[in-house]
Amino acid sequence: MAAYAGALPGARAAVLTRLWRGLAFDPLPWVERRERGSGTLALVLAGGGRLEGPLPDPYATGPYVDEVLLDGRPYRQAARLMAALGVRFGAESEARSGAEPGFGLGFGFGSEPGSGFAAELDGSTASLALSRAGQPARQAPPATVWEWEQRVVDGHPYHPNCRSRPGFSVAEQLAYGPEHRPLVELGLVAVRAEECLVTGEWPDHLRDGGRILVPVHPWQAEHVLKREEVRPGFAAHPLMALRTLAPAAGGAHVKTALSARLTSSVRDISGYSIETAAVLSAFTQALTERLDGRLHFTRTLGAAGAHSPDLAAVLREPPEAFADTAAGESVVPLGALAATPYARSAPWRADLARLALGVGLRLLDLGVALEAHGQNLLVVLDSAGAPLRLVYRDLADIRISPVRLVQHGVPVPPLSGRLVNDDVGVLRRKLFGSLVAGALGSTAGSAAALGEDLARATAELAPTADTGALLTGPLPTKALTLMRLSPGTPGDQWAELPNPLSAT
Structure with missing residues (x-):
């Protein structure tokens, strides 16, 4: 508990810094204009409010935002700031338009996207503090890709949901989060071959007569695949993406379906991804001949999906090859x-x-x-x-x-x-x-x-x-905060960042 408490202030600043970057640069409909001052940035909000903080560096990764001011009131926690913005815009827009409660500015404040995002920011902060608190004082130099990947403690460098894992308990984060260096026991679900879409070469050790054995993540097995019989599988090291793992015995890396929201998206594996896997892998392999040995693509060895995107897996050549x-x-x-x-x-x-x-x-x-x-x-x-x-x-x-x-x-x-x-x-x-x-x-x-x-x-x-x-030109970046607040808009949404070459 002492280590966690010690890590919490830094985690709060790290998440607030990421959120401030999104507020400063994403094309948010409730920000009317942005005013630069001497070392500060002010966001003039719809309805006349004012949000102020330090002048943001869009490429900075270290936390530099300890506090922002909303109409002069200080906020040091991202979730509380987001909740305050949600109350403001939910109430104002309902008064103006008579809209259903919670759908402020057509943007979801006060409803699931706004209030849900605030809860995720709280979870991201707590999870980040847990991740930092669990790091050993000294670590041996990494020898494998999975050891390198488990050194990434803070998650996504720019997403305010850098460590948000809704639906994961503390025990599950410790058991499955790569930064906690666990060994994860993958399960296997047997599916009749005629009920399973398979592309590429599915290996013999993941077959049982006329059945395909689909590797599944234990979180998925417990929370989503409750009606499926899950057989014992094999131990694997989780990689940076959490749902992709490197088998402890070596061999192909395994990308599993994981129907949980990590950062912005639910991480299942679509039927489209299974259908295109083999063709896409063959196409990119042929391209390497034009790159003078400077780039290699890991081959997709096999992909299998059954019933729905919740039960699927992809086998990939390990980068160490x-x-x-x-x-x-x-x-x-x-x-x-x-x-x-x-x-x-x-x-x-x-x-x-x-x-x-x-x-x-x-x-x-x-x-x-x-x-x-x-x-x-x-x-x-x-x-x-x-x-x-x-x-x-x-x-x-x-x-x-x-x-x-x-x-x-x-x-x-x-x-x-x-x-x-x-x-x-x-x-x-x-x-x-x-x-x-x-x-x-x-x-x-x-x-x-x-x-x-x-x-x-x-x-x-x-x-x-x-x-x-x-x-x-300006550099494009995904508008991560805008995307999380507008889940009804499909696909990526974009912001523009100042091109650092213009100042060089």
Whole structure:
């Protein structure tokens, strides 16, 4: 309890900092304008209210917001601030429009999105304090990908729900959260083969005669799959994404369905993802020939789904397959870099940015936009820590442009649906928002550092329309706070951040 109490003030500041970033930059309909002062930012709210805090650095990862003022009243906890905003806008809009209680400004304040978000912010704060309190004073240097991933204590670097896990008890967080370093016992649910959609090669050890054995997370087994008979399975180490695990005995990583809201989304596995898994994996494998060995995609070995998105699993090639461990090479997710000495070296960060941008922009030009955030993108380091090449995993959220593929003579894969999009704005937002505003921004840790990294990294980039957009325009980022407050709006919503290159 003492360790938790000691971690709580820092956790409150970390979540409040993330929320303030969202309030400062997301296109929120109840913010009429934003006024910059000397080291401060004021949000003029609908109805004349005023929300004030420190001038935000959109790429900062360290907590720098201890307090914000709503009409002069101080708030130090994100949940209390969100609740106060909900009361204000719920009451004001009902008085103006006679709307149903709780649907302030058509934005959900006072109803589930607003009040639910406030509760999630409280949970995120408590969970983050628990995560920080459980860390050992000293840890041996990581030797595997899963050990690197379990070093990510604070979760998403910019999402106010960075550690929100609704539906998880404290005991379940300790038992399943990767930052607590548990060994998780996955179960197996047997499904008749004719009732199961399988793509790729499903291994023999996950078959039982005419049945497919689908790995399931124990939280899912207890809370969602209550009518299913769950057999004993195998032990695995949870990765940064919590629902994806590395078997303790080695072999393919297992992505499980987990019907709980983590950060913004419920993490099941759609039938669409199962249907497209094999085609998408084969397509990206063929693309690697055009990247001069700078990027490898982990293959999707097999995918299986039965009944609903709540009972499904995907088997992926482990990233270690692309590192020469005998030569001292290691594979590190970009999301784990911020806490390492590498991130404190400007020349090293510039080398990483040069590699990542060169690969990402080349693929974008060919017609593939990666969701290259800190979980999906990994870097192979040599024995001295220099970035050598990249590994990308989890293809479920990339975007493919048939028009661009045809222009470059790349065969168009037989795909349809949300993966396929020729809109240049959509393609650029996907890559720039995840890689630059996300992974590289959080590794740099500030606008000034990111600007220096990008200036060094982009000096030799080929002049293309995509490169020009990166160098001159504002940087897109997912409007995470807006998205959580407007769950009735499907798909991603976006904000624009100041481009740090303009100040370099």
